[in-house]
Structure formats: C-alpha cells, structure tokens
Amino acid sequence: SQQGEEDPQALSIQEGENATMNCSYKTSINNLQWYRQNSGRGLVHLILIRSNEREKHSGRLRVTLDTSKKSSSLLITASRAADTASYFCATDASLGGADGLTFGKGTHLIIQP
C-alpha cells in the first residue's frame, strides 16, 4: 500500500524560482527521506530527516517534517534547469515492523529556462 503521497504530481516553474513539494504519510515513522530520479532510472538520495527533527538543510534544499500532521515538505531554492527531475519521498516505517522504505508516486518537477 502507498505510504507516502507527494503533492503536486507535477510542477513547472521558471528558473530561479523556489519549488515546494509536499509529502503526506499514514503510519508512524522512524525517518523520512527524499530522493531525486532523472530520466526514470536510478534514484539519488537527497536528504534524511528523523522523526524527532523538524527541519533540515542541505545546500539549496530545505526539508520540514510535521509528525503531528504526518507531512513533510521539500523546498528547492533558486531552482536551476538541472533540478528538472522526479522527486520522491520515502518513509521508514520500521517502528511498525515493516521492512524497507515505502515510496510515494513522486512529483515531476520541470524547471523552465
């Protein structure tokens, strides 16, 4: 079953603008991770935020986590054409006994030059 659900499904913005993607999930988690996928192949790990953290930064990326609302957001600041990709959130629900990360369907981000 789908644990993470990204929103929006697709997003198109101008280069230089900020892009915000959201993720909602259903069960208690140990951590939440964001991944990027280019051209439908391998995913690249971007950032991991633990359940006891509220915000985390990595370069132009900012991730927030609200465990009370079971939601997370990924903000990409000063977007570049190279940021065009699909972005997935993934939850580690191992506290509930599940193995492996559960991925959402992703947000397809297009940066217009």
Added chain:
Amino acid sequence: GAGVSQSPSNKVTEKGKDVELRCDPISGHTALYWYRQRLGQGLEFLIYFQGNSAPDKSGLPSDRFSAERTGESVSTLTIQRTQQEDSAVYLCASSRDRDGRNYGYTFGSGTRLTVV
C-alpha cells in the same frame, strides 16, 4: 565497487521466457532491496535482504518471481514465464544499515525490462 551495479541495463524478452536480473551492491552494505517501477509510477517494494537473515519476500507479486543473495554480495532476481505486465524498470538498492536509517539507500541505474 563505487556504486550499485545492475545488469543488464536493458532487456527485451518474449512473453513466456524466463529472465534473470543481477545486482552488485556496494561492498560492505549489509542490506539489499529490489523495487519495481512501472512507467510513470512510484517504486513498488519487492524483496529485502539483510545480512544472513531470511529475506522479506512480502512484496513479490507472484510465485513467478524469486530472488537470491549469496551472503552480502551479489543478488539475482528471476522472473519465470514473463508476462507483459512485468514490463518495468527493476531497481536495486543497498544500504549500510537497516532501512537506510542513517545514510539512506544507494540505487543502481536499474534494468529496463520489456516483455513483447
């Protein structure tokens, strides 16, 4: 190796044939995962190996799917009597700890399987 290596990168097979997909994880990564991704969809969990423990096969969609892993090295995913619905990208990932809870997963580039 430096990354997770999957082979072949592309595979076209006739319906009803068996296929074997291979994954070489990063050396020292105890956990290995197989996912399937259909066109335009998210990742669907298939199977998880952790060290020498019995694998979690709960995500395998049918008994035509099986996977093996020798110790903490290479894994193979076998699909018997392939069907057109099996067409997808099969992604392998490894992590140095359970569920990638500290470092996340490292993914291979995937095998794109097309059943004709």
